[in-house]
């Protein structure tokens with residue numbers, strides 16, 4: 001589904017990612033872990049094409065997309081939910097969702113009902129401005145907007161960060177439902193050991209721009225977390 005080899009990327013002269021390799025199989029939920037500032041967001045942006053790698057290759061769905069534009073990646077079925085709820089505050093919930101249809105690979109002209117099934121709260125708030133929603137609801141809107149396009153690979157950058165526990169639970173349920181549907185792969189940045197071991201199939205730990213540990217999530221132990229993730 002997604003295969004990254006020998007990736008090197010950064011900002012101007014400063015190289016953040018070095019020799020990164022990572023794999024996401026069809027239907028898998030893969031968790032990318034690592035301390036603050038190690039390059040997780042940089043990796044997500046490079047997968048989405050917002051940062052051009054200096055070295056290495058990214059293949060998606062059997063195609064080399066290393067040089068493809070972000071728009072082409074979205075059209076070919078990669079959905080991206082950036083860190084920090086990047087919704088349009090002046091547009092209504094419905095308008096935000098409709099933008100998701102434009103961006104992605106879906107040929108549908110209406111928002112699929114499955115999105116409202118996953119986020120019933122949004123259906124009740126279709127006419128409200130995005131900026132009037134709570135932080136957690138905005139995060140749900142941001143995820144829903146990506147799902148509207150029915151992507152084949154969903155990239156989620158710290159979707160639970162700074163969100164109240166009840167909404168964290170709802171977002172976890174959505175990720176579980178996506179996994180159960182087997183129609184989408186998910187790569188997400190998430191620090192919680194509980195999440196990584198309960199929902200994810202596989203994990204990678206990034207440290208100083210390189211992958212230092214990986215394995216099936218059931219093998220992820222408290223000790224490894226202490227070694228690689230404790231501050």
Ligand SMILES: Nc1ncnc2c1ncn2[C@@H]1O[C@H](COP(=O)(O)OP(=O)(O)OP(=O)(O)O)[C@@H](O)[C@H]1O
Nearest residue numbers: 011014016034035036037038039040041042043083
């Ligand atoms: N636009 C930018 N220009 C220059 N350097 C940047 C830019 N964005 C991030 N960096 C640097 O790149 C490094 C990796 O940042 P990145 O945001 O990828 O880390 P992260 O693991 O996602 O961290 P966090 O968990 O805090 O979000 C940091 O040292 C950061 O200061």
